[in-house]
Amino acid sequence: MTTTLSVENLRVSIPLSAGVLHAVRGISFEVARGETLCLVGESGCGKSLTSLALMNLLPSRAKREADRISFDGADLLKLGERGMAKVRGNTMAMIFQEPMTSLNPAYTIGNQLEEGIRLHKNVSAKEARERAIYLLEKVGITAAASRLGQYPHQLSGGLRQRVMIAMALMCGPDLLICDEPTTALDVTIQAQILHLIKDLQREFDMAVILITHDLGVVARVADRVAVMYAGEIIESGVVGEIFSRPTHPYTQGLMNCIPVPGKTRQGERLGTIPGIVPSMIGEMTGCAFANRCAYAQDICLQPLTTHDIVPGHAVRCARAEEVLALTAGSNQAGTIQSGSPA
Amino acid sequence: MLVYTAKRLLLAILVSLTVSALVFSLLYLSGDPATALAGERANEADIQAIKAAYGFDQPVYVQYFKWLGGAVQGEFGQSVYFRMPVIDLIVERLPVTMMLGVSAMIFALVLAIPLGVLAAMYQNSLIDRAALLLAVVGQAMPSFWFALMLIVVFAYWVPILPASGSDSWEHFVLPTIVLGYYATPAFMRLTRTGLLDVLSSDYVRTARAKGLSPAMVLFKHALRNAIIPVVSLAAVQFGFMLTGSIIIETVFALHGAGFLAWESISRSDFPTVQAVLLLFSWFYIILTFLADLLNAWLNPRIRVA
Amino acid sequence: MSIMTPTAPTAEVILAPTPGQILRRRIFGHRGIVIGGGIFFVIVLMALFAPLIAPYDPYHQDLIARMAPPVWQDRGTWEHILGTDQVGRDYLSRLIYGARISLLIGIMAALISGIIGTVMGVAAGYFGGKVDLVVTFLITCRLSLPVILVSLAVVAIVGGSLEMVILVLGLLLWDRYAVVMRSSTQQIRSLDYVAAAQAAGCSTWYILAREILPNVMNQLIVVATLEFAHAVLLEAALSFLGLGVQPPLPSWGLMISEGRNYILFDPWLIAIPGSALFLLLLAVNLLGDGVRDVTVPENRA
Numbered sequence: 001m002t003t004t005l006s007v008e009n010l011r012v013s014i015p016l017s018a019g020v021l022h023a024v025r026g027i028s029f030e031v032a033r034g035e036t037l038c039l040v041g042e043s044g045c046g047k048s049l050t051s052l053a054l055m056n057l058l059p060s061r062a063k064r065e066a067d068r069i070s071f072d073g074a075d076l077l078k079l080g081e082r083g084m085a086k087v088r089g090n091t092m093a094m095i096f097q098e099p100m101t102s103l104n105p106a107y108t109i110g111n112q113l114e115e116g117i118r119l120h121k122n123v124s125a126k127e128a129r130e131r132a133i134y135l136l137e138k139v140g141i142t143a144a145a146s147r148l149g150q151y152p153h154q155l156s157g158g159l160r161q162r163v164m165i166a167m168a169l170m171c172g173p174d175l176l177i178c179d180e181p182t183t184a185l186d187v188t189i190q191a192q193i194l195h196l197i198k199d200l201q202r203e204f205d206m207a208v209i210l211i212t213h214d215l216g217v218v219a220r221v222a223d224r225v226a227v228m229y230a231g232e233i234i235e236s237g238v239v240g241e242i243f244s245r246p247t248h249p250y251t252q253g254l255m256n257c258i259p260v261p262g263k264t265r266q267g268e269r270l271g272t273i274p275g276i277v278p279s280m281i282g283e284m285t286g287c288a289f290a291n292r293c294a295y296a297q298d299i300c301l302q303p304l305t306t307h308d309i310v311p312g313h314a315v316r317c318a319r320a321e322e323v324l325a326l327t328a329g330s331n332q333a334g335t336i337q338s339g340s341p342a
Numbered sequence: 343m344l345v346y347t348a349k350r351l352l353l354a355i356l357v358s359l360t361v362s363a364l365v366f367s368l369l370y371l372s373g374d375p376a377t378a379l380a381g382e383r384a385n386e387a388d389i390q391a392i393k394a395a396y397g398f399d400q401p402v403y404v405q406y407f408k409w410l411g412g413a414v415q416g417e418f419g420q421s422v423y424f425r426m427p428v429i430d431l432i433v434e435r436l437p438v439t440m441m442l443g444v445s446a447m448i449f450a451l452v453l454a455i456p457l458g459v460l461a462a463m464y465q466n467s468l469i470d471r472a473a474l475l476l477a478v479v480g481q482a483m484p485s486f487w488f489a490l491m492l493i494v495v496f497a498y499w500v501p502i503l504p505a506s507g508s509d510s511w512e513h514f515v516l517p518t519i520v521l522g523y524y525a526t527p528a529f530m531r532l533t534r535t536g537l538l539d540v541l542s543s544d545y546v547r548t549a550r551a552k553g554l555s556p557a558m559v560l561f562k563h564a565l566r567n568a569i570i571p572v573v574s575l576a577a578v579q580f581g582f583m584l585t586g587s588i589i590i591e592t593v594f595a596l597h598g599a600g601f602l603a604w605e606s607i608s609r610s611d612f613p614t615v616q617a618v619l620l621l622f623s624w625f626y627i628i629l630t631f632l633a634d635l636l637n638a639w640l641n642p643r644i645r646v647a
Numbered sequence: 648m649s650i651m652t653p654t655a656p657t658a659e660v661i662l663a664p665t666p667g668q669i670l671r672r673r674i675f676g677h678r679g680i681v682i683g684g685g686i687f688f689v690i691v692l693m694a695l696f697a698p699l700i701a702p703y704d705p706y707h708q709d710l711i712a713r714m715a716p717p718v719w720q721d722r723g724t725w726e727h728i729l730g731t732d733q734v735g736r737d738y739l740s741r742l743i744y745g746a747r748i749s750l751l752i753g754i755m756a757a758l759i760s761g762i763i764g765t766v767m768g769v770a771a772g773y774f775g776g777k778v779d780l781v782v783t784f785l786i787t788c789r790l791s792l793p794v795i796l797v798s799l800a801v802v803a804i805v806g807g808s809l810e811m812v813i814l815v816l817g818l819l820l821w822d823r824y825a826v827v828m829r830s831s832t833q834q835i836r837s838l839d840y841v842a843a844a845q846a847a848g849c850s851t852w853y854i855l856a857r858e859i860l861p862n863v864m865n866q867l868i869v870v871a872t873l874e875f876a877h878a879v880l881l882e883a884a885l886s887f888l889g890l891g892v893q894p895p896l897p898s899w900g901l902m903i904s905e906g907r908n909y910i911l912f913d914p915w916l917i918a919i920p921g922s923a924l925f926l927l928l929l930a931v932n933l934l935g936d937g938v939r940d941v942t943v944p945e946n947r948a
Contacts, residue, residue, distance in 0.1 A: 057550055089552035096551075101544040105643060106566050115562075116552040151642040167552070353787070360788045368797070371804045478936075482929035484880055486887050487903060487921035494914045578790075585793035589884055603796055604888060607803045615800050619793070626791045 004174050004207035005054070006030040009067040012049045012058065012231075019281040023049050023062070025231040031224075033174065036201065036208040038218045038239075040254070041228035044277060047211045048097075050228075051177045054209075055094055056084045072174055090120040093168035097180040099161035103152035109163055110148030117170045135166040138203075139196060158189040162196070169200065175207045182217065194221055215258050219243065227251050230277055230288035233306070237313035247315045247324050249293045287318065295323050343645055346638055354631040361623045362413065366406050368619070369612055409616075418617035423609045428617045431602060438598030439591070442517055443583050447576065449522030450529055455572070458533025459565070462541065473534070477527035485586060489520045489593040506595035517594045521586055525579045532575055536568035543567075570640050577633030581626035673941040680941070683933025690927055694746040702728075703737035705744040705897045710735050717915055729919055732905065738916075741897035742923055748898045749879045749927060752813055756878035757871050759817025764824025765867065769859060771825070772832025773851075782825060789822045795884065802890045812891050816878045827870050831863045865942040872935030876928050883924055899924045 012024035024046040031037040039047045053064045056076070069076040072091055076084065088094075096102045104112060113135075114128040123131070129148065136144035139162040152160060161181060168176055178197060182190035198221050201208050210221060218225055218239065226236040227248065235248040246252045256271025275292035278284070286301035287293070293300065299318045306316040309324065317323060393399045400408075412418060418428035461473040496516060497505035507513050540546060541564055549563040587600035595601070599618060606614035638644035674680055693700060713735035716723045723730065729738035771782035798815045805811055835841060836859070844854050883900030885891030892898040894905070899920040906916025 055551055057547060085553045085555060087553070088550070089554075094551045096544060096548065098544050102548045104545040104549065104563050104567070106641070107563075112548075115554070119558075120553060153643045164548070167548075353784075356784070357787050357791055360784075361791050364788070364792065368800055368804070371801060478929065478932060481932050482876075482925050484883055484900075484921065484924050484928070486884055487917065487924065490903070490907065490910060490917050491914075491921065494910060494917075498911055498914075581791075581793070585795045588793075588795055588799070589888070592888060604799070607796075607799050608889065610803065615803075619796050619800060622793050622796060623791045626793070630791070 003030050003032050004072065005209075006068070006070045007054070007066065008069075010050065010053060010069065011065045012046065012053050012062055013065070014059075014062045016281065021281050022283070023231050023280060024053065025280075025284070027226075027228070027231075027233045029226050029233065029236065031175070031207045031209055033207050034201070034205050036198075036210055036221050036223045038222035038225045039209065039211045039228055040213065040215065040218055040225060042213055042277070044280075045228040046231040046280075047213075047228050048179055051094065051179050051209065051211055054177060055088055055092065056081075057088075057094075086120070089116045089168075089173075090171045091173050092175045092177070093171070093173040094177040094179065095161070095164050095168050095181045097183050099157050099164055099184060102164055103160055105152055108149050108151055109155070113148070113163070113167050113170060116167065120171050131170060132166070135169050136163070138169070138200065139163075139166045140192075141166070157185055158193070161185060161189075161193055165193075165196065165200070169204065172204060173206060175209065176201070178208065178210045180212055181210070183212075183214070190217075191220075197221065215254060227254070230284075231280055232288060232316060234289065234316045235314065241310070241313045245313070245324070247309060247313070247320050248289075248317045249295055249323055250289045252323075252327065287316070295319055295326070343638060346644060347635060350631055350634050354627050358624055358627050359410075361627070362410055362620055363406065365616055365620045365623065366409060369616065370402070413617070413620060419613040421606070421611055421614045423606065423611040423614070428614050431614065432599060432617060432621065435597060435599045435602045438596060439584060439587050439600055442514060442521060442587055442590070442596065442598060443580060445514060445518045446521035446525065446583055447580055449518050450525040450579070451576070453522070454526045454529035455533050455569075458530040459537060459560075461530070461534045462537035462568075463560070465538065470534075473530055477530050480523050480527040483523075485520050485524045486589045486593050488523070489516065489590060492516050492520060493593075506593075513594070513596065517590050517596055520593075521583055521590050524586055525583055528575060528579060529572060532572050533568065536571055537564060540564045540568045566640075570637060573640065574633045574637055577629040577636075578626075581622075581629050584622055584625065670941065674937075677937045677941055679933040680937030683930040683937060686926055686930035687934060690746050690930065691750065693743050694750045697743045697747055701737075701740035701743045703740040705736060705740040706895055708734045708736055714909070714913060716913070717919070720915070730915065732902070732916060733909065738902075738919060741902060742899070742920060745897040745899045745902065745920065745923065746927075748809065748892060748896060749882065749924070752809070752816065752882045752892075753875040753879040753931075755813045756816035756820060756882075757875040759813070760820035760874055760878075761824055761867070761871055763818070764821030764870075765828050767821065768825040768828025769832045769855065769863070772829040773836055773855060773859060775833075779829070782829065786822055786825050786829075789819075792819075794819050794881065798881065798885060799888065799890050802885060807885075807890050807893050809892050809896065812882055812885060816881055820874050820877055820881075823874060824867070824870050827866050828863060831866050832859055835859055835862050865938065869935050869939045872931050872938065876931040876935070879924070879931070880928060 007030065008028045009026045010024055010028070011022065011026050014021040014023055027046075027050065029037065029039075039050060041047045049058065049062065052058045053066075054069065054076075056064065058064055066077060071087070076087070079087065103109070110129065110132060113132040114125070117123055117128050117131060118125070132148060133144045136147055141147055141159065141162055147155075147163075152163075155163065161184075165181075176197075181197065182193050185193060194217060197208065197210070200206070208221075210217070212218060222239040224237065225239050225242045226233045227242070227250065228234070229250050235242065235246070235251045242251065243255070246255050250273070253271060253273040257273070259270060273292060278288055278291055285303055287296070287304055290296040290300040297319065302318065304316065304318045306314050307320070308314050309320050398405070409419075416429050418432075420426070421428050421431055424431055457469075457473045457476070461470040464470055493505045493516065496503045503515050504510075504513050546559060546563055549559045554563070584600070587598060588603050589600070590596070591598045591600035592604045599621075602614065603618040603622075605611070606618065709731070712727070712731050713733055715727045715731040715735075717730040717738070718725055718728050720730075727737050727739070729742060732738055732741070767782045767785065771779040798812075798819060801815050802811060841854060841858050844858050849857075882891055882898065883903070886898045886900030887904045889904060892901055894901060902920035903917045903924075906913070906920070909916050
């Protein structure tokens with residue numbers, strides 16, 4: 001597999017009146033052609049800003065820094081706004097969380113589908129239209145040709161998200177970024193959309209970054225997982241490894257929050273993670289999770305690094321091995337202060 | 343769209359009728375209009391003659407329907423002061439007011455929309471602050487005072503423009519500035535806030551994610567949606583400008599319908615007052631009706647229901 | 648910031664300022680409110696203590712001292728700081744007393760129209776249905792009647808006086824109140840806590856007074872400032888056209904009207920009352936904008 005995107009030490013900061021908010025604090029990851037990377041974390045952990053940073057679509061007051069963002073062999077940091085515009089929607093495409101508001105109400109579906117490809121590729125209006133019909137059919141929209149003349153308000157949320165996916169695929173991107181693509185949809189539609197993304201990924205051989213807070217989604221689609229907490233990736237690895245051996249106490253806590261058929265007994269309390277996310281304003285030394293962690297010791301307040309516990313499974317926890325040993329055998333029902341009602 | 347148009351039209355007609363009744367009944371605020379018309383030195387015979395001439399001896403509702411029936415056909419009776427048919431007076435004066443209204447509207451839009459767009463695109467920049475200052479000052483400036491100060495400066499201190507009259511295009515310059523500036527703050531603020539809203543919308547983000555250039559995002563995706571409320575406002579503002587023309591035309595002695603309104607009011611020329619008032623109201627109703635249609639046409643959610 | 652202890656996760660929460668403190672900080676940090684409020688406060692003081700501040704009787708004519716220029720002009724003297732008008736009345740004194748008229752008309756008209764418009768708007772928004780239809784229709788009718796023209800005509804027919812101007816403006820300026828109150832009441836009515844109050848069996852009056860009104864108060868204040876300014880402006884315009892407050896009352900609009908004949912040689916006769924009018928309107932508009940700014944939730948400026 002060839003690496004499509006490789007990010008090193010990405011940081012996003014937002015100056016506020018109370019100080020500088022470091023929303024993303026030096027994260028590194030890569031994703032290869034045909035592979036799905038899931039960025040998981042609770043709201044406010046910086047996962048959405050990460051995706052916007054890749055596209056360079058951050059709000060104007062947010063500042064993006066990184067050592068390197070290499071995409072298809074080029075360094076995105078060195079591209080100007082013009083160069084970036086050539087990448088956006090062309091080789092790197094994105095799907096957003098809110099299908100209801102992500103389409104312009106003033107223009108037809110066809111118009112909005114075709115404008116990107118007319119811009120990036122040297123195609124005729126007819127070819128653009130044919131491509132649009134082809135992709136609308138691909139994403140499972142019937143009577144595709146007649147849909148082109150419809151306006152967004154005439155479509156349901158599920159259909160609109162399918163249109164958004166088709167729109168993202170118009171130019172045949174190498175990387176598709178999906179920012180919570182199913183959060184705003186009904187549960188039954190969610191599964192269909194996830195299937196669709198997975199199928200299309202195989203068919204078009206794309207790299208996919210999927211951002212979600214839902215571990216169920218991760219289990220369904222991910223090849224690799226990166227768990228984010230307070231702007232950092234605190235654990236990453238192959239999906240099977242993360243689910244079978246969650247090591248970081250935060251990941252363990254997350255796993256405890258979902259019921260597992262056959263394992264979670266009826267009437268048993270699901271886990272919660274006590275405490276709140278620390279303020280992300282200003283610098284932070286040591287482990288960001290320390291104030292909520294049952295295993296926290298003095299060492300956790302020292303500067304720490306991410307290290308592999310087995311090749312390909314990296315954890316940002318000073319006591320990873322000890323935690324793993326302590327929780328071995330009961331990984332799914334970790335001993336982290338589970339179930340204390342708040 | 344057809345149903346929508348029919349509904350709006352019905353509403354416009356109902357409103358027109360109600361307003362006409364209100365305008366008609368204004369006359370009766372004074373008690374007996376015949377006495378008021380006759381003036382202070384009139385004797386009983388004069389009053390009786392006026393009553394007969396104007397139909398005041400008939401029941402009020404008969405008078406109303408006669409008046410309304412005439413008004414629909416453009417027949418407003420005889421002006422008491424000018425001694426000529428009211429409709430002729432209006433036909434003579436209206437072009438001046440229309441000319442003033444249109445030029446002031448163009449002045450306002452040409453000034454306000456680019457400023458509003460720039461203010462939204464460069465939020466909190468120098469241009470944003472300058473635009474805000476212009477709006478704040480414009481809202482607080484009494485138009486008649488602004489008009490007088492412009493006269494002092496441009497007609498007396500630096501005499502390059504005439505102070506009053508309506509003979510040449512130069513006579514329209516100062517009135518246009520005053521009336522246009524009066525409408526500018528509202529347009530600018532609406533353009534700015536509308537565009538700011540749209541620029542932070544999800545579909546503008548989608549457009550940017552497609553790799554569209556900033557200019558395309560602005561002109562194709564943002565401005566079109568941001569401008570819809572400005573269109574409605576333009577119609578409403580045009581109505582307000584016509585009433586504003588009463589003050590402006592009086593200050594500049596511009597012989598338009600607004601000046602006619604003031605002349606007839608200050609001379610108790612009731613038939614003319616009623617006619618001008620009714621026409622201004624109907625004009626406003628027609629404008630808002632057209633604005634609604636234009637709005638619906640610009641907004642596919644209404645057009646393609 | 649470094650995390651010192653694994654406990655005390657709520658430290659930030661405790662240290663956060665209370666809503667009242669935030670509001671106070673935002674009010675005094677808002678330049679518009681500080682400037683507008685300052686000017687408005689000075690004008691109110693001027694109006695309240697007019698008899699103490701004014702150097703002369705605003706109605707006292709002195710034909711020998713007529714048309715004295717203000718102190719900054721060549722022949723100006725400190726005797727009449729802002730000069731005198733065409734019948735020799737002290738201009739500063741008239742200006743100070745004029746503040747009373749503008750403020751009185753602004754407050755009274757905003758109050759009368761506020762009561763009418765709020766009742767209509769809240770009723771339309773809360774009850775919906777036929778009430779809403781009727782109110783919307785009335786608003787549309789009212790909007791299609793040009794305010795200046797109607798008030799000019801009414802004043803011309805009934806006769807101009809301070810009371811008449813207040814009454815006419817009060818009865819005409821309720822439209823914006825009704826529009827704004829209607830839409831904000833509709834918004835709040837659809838919120839869960841109103842449904843909860845209804846479910847709990849609270850009376851309509853109780854819900855209107857305790858759940859709806861407090862939550863539309865901010866918008867009400869903003870509209871009130873706008874209509875205050877509107878009324879002040881209209882009074883000045885009516886008086887300027889000779890169909891508002893009647894002489895010899897020292898209305899600013901009337902002063903401009905009276906000074907109009909001397910515009911060529913003594914433009915200060917209109918510049919001074921006009922500036923006062925401008926400052927008052929500016930102050931009230933800045934206050935209104937400021938109130939709107941500080942009461943909207945954060946991040947939505």
